Amino acid sequence: MNPQFVPILSPCIGICRLGGDGYCEGCLRSGEEIARWVAMGEAERRRLMDVVLPQREAARG
Secondary structure, eight states: OOOOOOOOOOOOOSOOOBOTTSBBTTTOOBHHHHHHGGGSOHHHHHHIIIIIHHHHHHHHO
C-alpha cells in the first residue's frame, strides 16, 4: 500500500503574525482556526476560505 500525499488547501501567505484584532495579518484566520486547520474537514476549510475570510477582509476596509 502506497499512501498518496494530498496537500491541504490553506489561505496562508507566509505573513504569520496575529494582529490586535486576534486575526493573522496575512490570512485573517484566528489563532484557534490556525491551530485546528489540519483537523478541519475540507467543507469547513472551504467555507472559511470562501465566506468567512472574505467577510473579515471586507470589514477591515
